[in-house]
Amino acid sequence: MAQPVVRMRDIVTRFGDKVVHDGISLDVERGEVLAVVGGSGSGKSTLMREMIMLLSPTAGKVEVLGHDVAGISELEALPLRRRIGVMFQHGALFGGQTVLENVGVPLREHTELHDDIVDELAQVKLTLAGLEPRTGALWPNQLSGGMRKRAALARALALDPELLFLDEPSSGLDPLSADALDELILQLRELLGLTVVMITHDMDSLWRAADRVVLLGEGRILGTGSMEELARSNDPDVKRFFSGPRARGAQTGGG
Amino acid sequence: MASDPASVSSNGQDIVCQGDWTALQLDRAARDLRYLRPLPGDVEIDLSGVSRIDSTGAWLIYRAAHKWSKLGAKTRYIGLDDKTRELFELIAGQGIEPGDAPHPPAPGFLENLGRDSAEAARNYMAFLGFIGNATFSSLRILLTPARLRWSQVVVESEEAGFDALPIVGMLAFLMGIVIAYQGAVVLQQYGAGIFIADLVGLAMLRELSPLVTAIIVAGRTGSAYTAQIGTMKVTEEVDALRTMGIAPIELLVLPKIFALVIAMPLLTVFADLMGLLGGMIMANNLLDVSFQNFIDRLASEVTIADYLVGIGKAPVFALIIAAVGCYQGFKVSGSAESVGKHTTISVVESIFLVIVVDAIFSIVFSRMGI
Incomplete structure (x- = not known):
């Protein structure tokens, strides 16, 4: 098997006294759609920021596209950054x-x-x-929330990155648009060999788009596997997260 | 898996693409493609030598083929695998015509002039409206003073006043030195050294202290008001206040205005002192006017009216700076760029207005004989 696109080993992240990650090890394999889920404050976004070299973990090793990024200089990071596309939660247009x-x-x-x-x-x-091509002539503050998200996705795809990070891609989208976005991600993965890491709360997206789901909580990985595996899991933490009425609704509806 | 950058070649008719056709490897091939002109007739585009291709590379080939077929060529792709074919179909399916990009309309000179004039007029009306609103709210709050957020007034006046003491004092001190320096040269020639006290005293107390203070406060505090309110507008905090039934003007504007009206006269008094100190030291150094003589002269020649004229301007300047700063903050819309733009306008406009009003004061006072 090819080496993982992102490799994280024993990641510890602390902000002051607050421990966000307490020994997380995670591989993102080439070509997969990996979803990171977890309650608010479980360190999903922080984990993503560490993968995209915006933040260094307190301890642990991060390798992106085969390069150790600990203490990497901006100059060395540049070729990596060009191969990575990031869509921020609020677009950041x-x-x-x-x-x-x-x-x-x-x-x-x-x-x-x-x-x-x-x-x-x-x-x-x-x-x-x-989006319609003529949307291009508009200014970002003229866009609705959903349009802004799509424009941000378009920008993240500009260089046809190998590795695409999506922070809450479907939040704020209507169900139809969210479905279309899931489809698009799968199609691009198919055609361009994209690897996708997404943070999401959207159970439908998890069922539809994610090959593998990582559940974060209490500073560590509570469970990992395909949605089917996690939904069947007997681990109490995993059960609690995936057995709420919303999660079950998504399963019967989407799966 | 380093492969050669994308390249394109032609035998005069058929096109051969080779190498890595991904976004970062395309520069040379893109340039070469612009100059290829196959003759009308069948054109085969051979992609079998392409090691990798992404949507950027596919688009380059697609748009070239599109252009050639407009010139009468019949283009046909050969040597591509299923995925690449699908990629081409995906891209062709987006319905984008090469060569027409949507850009916002660029208005002409007259249209711009008209828009800007109308905008300026609307702007002044809106500013008047804002002043009216703030005045009305102030009057209402003065009837029920308990409603004013006094703790915030205290915090704001500390930030705008106390924290500005070092910089205001420093600048006023330097102004005193400069004036004394300039005056000393002339006064010395006439042996009228003692008049240095009149010069420094009148110039600092009547004009320069309030002006220097106002300029510093506009740059330091007015800009901060605009940036703060502006950012709150961008993040919808202002709207949040409204929905909770809290008038933004009461929470955000009035405490700032009250704080500045209190702080600026105090700052001006401090600037007066520091300016005189600077002048006094220079007088002693250059003209041998002792501190005692300087102070005696000052006491006999500079009246309390001169002092009050200067201090009296300060609250007016404070009103101008706070009103312009807050108003520009509310004008911010949408983006971070807008915050920057309005902060600049706020500082420029408030300094401009302060100087205009200062000039009016000078005329009025001289007519009144003060």
């Missing part, structure tokens, strides 16, 4: 640029492609993400 320019930022920055081509590619990514 740049307010001073139109949507089209936002999506084109990575292409303009990292390639020498002509402006026309960058604009066209940005439109392709926008439509891929489910």
Whole structure:
């Protein structure tokens, strides 16, 4: 088997006295859609920030795309960052640029492609993400929450990254759009060989899109496996998380 | 699995693509593709030498083929596997025409002029409205003073006043030195060294102390007001206050205005003292006017009216700075960029207004003979 895309070993993260992660080890395999779930404050977003080199864990080893990222310089991180796409929870679109320019930022920055081509590619990514091409002429503050999310996804896809991180991709989307987004993620994975790490609370997405689910809680991994495995699990922590009425509804509806 | 960057070649008719057609490897191939012009007729695009391809690479080939078929070529892809074919279909299926990108309309000169004028007019009306609103709220709160958030007034006046003492004192001190320096050269020629006390005293107390204080406060506190309220608007905190039945103007604006109206005259008094101190030291150094002589002269020539004129301007300047700062904060919409823009406007506009009002004061006072 090929080496994992992200490899985390014995991650400990502390903010002051608060222990967020207490020895987490996790591999993300190439080509899989991995979902990280857990209650609020269970350190999902922090774990993601450590994978995308925005934050260093207090202790432990993180390898991204085969490189140890402990104490990595910005210059060394750059080639890695180009191979990673990140969609932030609230979009993080740049307010001073139109949507089209936002999506084109990575292409303009990292390639020498002509402006026309960058604009066209940005439109392709926008439509891929489910937006009308003419949305490109709007400013980010003219977009609704769901549109902003899609535009952010388009920007994350701009360089056709090998590794895509999605922070709450379907929160704030209507059910139809959320389904379409799940479909899109699976399709892109199929065609481009994407590896996807997503943080989500959406049980439908978990059933539909995730190959493997990691449940975080109390600073460690409470359970990992496919949704079917976790749903059948007898571990009390896992049971409690996945046996609420919402989770069961999603299972009967989606699975 | 390092492979060669993307390349494209042609035998004059058929096109051969080779190498790694992923986004970061495309620069040369993109340039070469622009200059390839196959003749009308059948054109085969051979992709069998492509080691990797992503949607950026696929789009480059697709748009070139699209362009060529408009020129009469019949393009056909050969040597691609199922996944690549699907990728091409996915991209072609998005219905994007090469060469027309949606950009926001760029208005012409006249339209801009019209828009800007209308915007400016609306802006001044809105500012008047804001002042009216704030005045009305102030009057209402003065009838029931318990409703004013006094603890916040204290905190704000500490931040705007006490914390600004070092910088205001320092600058006023330097202003005193500068004036004394400039005056000393001329006064010395006439042997009228003692007049240095009149010069420094009148200039600092009447004009420069309030002005320097106002400029520092506008830069330090006015900008902070705009940024704070502006950020709260972006994060919808202002809306949250409204929905809880708390008038933003009462919570955010009035304490700031009251705090600044209290703090600025006090800061000005401090600036007066430091300015005089600076002048006094320079007078002693350059003109041998002793501290005692300087103070005696000051007491006999500079009246209490001069002092009060200066202090009296301070609350007016404070009102201007606080009102402009808060108003610009509420004008922020949407983005971080907007916060920056309005913070700049806030500082520039409040300093501008302070100087205009200062000029008006000067005229009025001289007419009144004060």
